[in-house]
Amino acid sequence: MGTIDLRAAADENSVPDISSQVHQLPCCIRFDGPSQVSHYFKPTSSEVEIDGVRTEEAHFRGRKLQGATISLPSGYSGFVLGQASNRNANGKRKASSPEEEKPCWEAKAKFDRMTYWNHDTLPSKDDTFLRSFHWFSIAEALHKPVKAEDFVAVSHGEKDKM
Amino acid sequence: MESECLAPEWGSQPCVMGIDEAGRGPVLGPMVYGCLYCPISYQTSLASLHFADSKTLKEEKREELYESLKLDKSIGWAVDVIGPRELSANMLAKNKINLNEISHNSAMGLIKRVLDMGVLLTEVYLDTVGDPEKYRVKLCERFSSIKFVVSKKADSLYPVVSGASIVAKVTRDRALRGWLVEETGENINRNFGSGYPGDPETKAWLEQHKHSVFGFPSLVRFSWGTCTTHLKSEVEVAWESDETEENGFGNSSKRQAKLSRFGFTNKSESRSEEIESSGKGRCKFLQARKIQQITQF
Structure with missing residues (x-):
């Protein structure tokens, strides 16, 4: 299993904040690398507001995209991960055999806002992307340490039912 | 007007x-x-x-x-x-x-x-x-x-x-x-020719102004067959709406493809699972939200 190293991101200035530049498109661009995004991709704010969020409009490869910029829920951050430089504290390359080498990822950039885009449909609360955030509160409930009082509350509840 | x-x-x-x-x-x-x-x-x-x-x-x-x-x-x-x-x-x-x-x-x-x-x-x-x-x-x-x-x-x-x-x-x-070219920072010239796909000047202009990721400036009609031909050698873009039409799979397949391309794969993932909807085999709540567990990365 690989590891993710977020230590760099914890420091305010060590990784760039790219909050206004993260877009999720409803397509797969089979390319990985830098591109002149701001010269070609020019979102404009539309007049429509849905659930208190102003919708935006953009075009990509001839298709009309409708999107919304959302803040990540508090307590959560977005990271762009890249292969870690694979160097130890002395700056020397770790000597490791290929089978021992585990992929190691580190934060290259961070964001707390992002824009997601739908092809031809206005953004709404029903979008899968926004709905996936529901997991956060469930995860929180699932992983919250159980305290003694919680046991008491549950066992009392059981008795009441009986 | x-x-x-x-x-x-x-x-x-x-x-x-x-x-x-x-x-x-x-x-x-x-x-x-x-x-x-x-x-x-x-x-x-x-x-x-x-x-x-x-x-x-x-x-x-x-x-x-x-x-x-x-x-x-x-x-x-x-x-x-x-x-x-x-x-x-x-x-x-x-x-x-x-x-x-x-x-x-x-x-x-x-x-x-x-x-x-x-x-x-x-x-x-x-x-x-x-x-x-x-x-x-x-x-x-x-x-x-x-x-x-x-x-x-x-x-x-x-x-x-x-x-x-x-x-x-x-x-x-x-x-x-008088067309105002919206795209910036590129050497976009205005020798479009007549605009007809057969016009040599138009052809040359298209060839000069194509972009590997973005395709063309927005002056161009992407829906024309000529564009598809010109962009064949450029970066491939797969759309959720097209995919559903072509192979009947749900619209999460590309996101899956994307993840696996970056080295994220589910441990038990087989080829077919890679193209079917993420969250498969998991509870409805997760399926509906296309939440997949990544165990290997």
Whole structure:
């Protein structure tokens, strides 16, 4: 299993904040690398507001995209991960055999806002992307340490039912 | 754009209208629908203005005729400019609208606009778009009080259509000449040529201005077959809406493909699971939100 190293991101200035530049498109661009995004991709704010969020409009490869910029829920951050430089504290390359080498990822950039885009449909609360955030509160409930009082509350509840 | 917003004095007399288009075939720039209308009683004078089909006229002659018909108080006109971005977006929409339908809607929009001004249209002449009879029936159903004539070469047969073709052609040429290229930081030149896919100058321009990721500047109609050919060697872009159409798989397959491409894979993932919806085999809550567990990365 690989590891993710977020230590760099914890420091305010060590990784760039790219909050206004993260877009999720409803397509797969089979390319990985830098591109002149701001010269070609020019979102404009539309007049429509849905659930208190102003919708935006953009075009990509001839298709009309409708999107919304959302803040990540508090307590959560977005990271762009890249292969870690694979160097130890002395700056020397770790000597490791290929089978021992585990992929190691580190934060290259961070964001707390992002824009997601739908092809031809206005953004709404029903979008899968926004709905996936529901997991956060469930995860929180699932992983919250159980305290003694919680046991008491549950066992009392059981008795009441009986 | 139109001659006037209020009905002209003669608008209460029975009027005839011609409708024609410019820039339907080109791979770039706007498509323009133009209409010209006048009282039926003025038609004979219209014939003496020597409007021929705009395509057979030289550019200067067209410009000259355009200026003179604008000054003619017995003639009204209007245009509908449909930009390349709008054309592409409609033709590549989730529910695709083909060019014939876009053309029909534009023509009907012009008729409605002039009727709403209070002009008494009784006859409308148009060139064919698709099946002429079906088009005529469609128009009659929408505007029952108007007599429609849908005819091949209407632009050379009826002076009122010739006039409309001049309005459309001059508007398209001017729009293309003055086109504001939105894309920045690139050496975008304006030697588009005619815009027809077969024009060597247009071909060269397309080849010079293609971008591996973004395709072309937004002046280009991405929905044209020529574009697909030009972009074959560039970065492939797969759309959720297309994928569903082509192979019937849900729309999460690309996101999956994306994840695996970056080295994220589910431990027990087989080939088929990679293309089917993420969250497969998990509870409904997770499936509906396309939340997948990543155990290897």
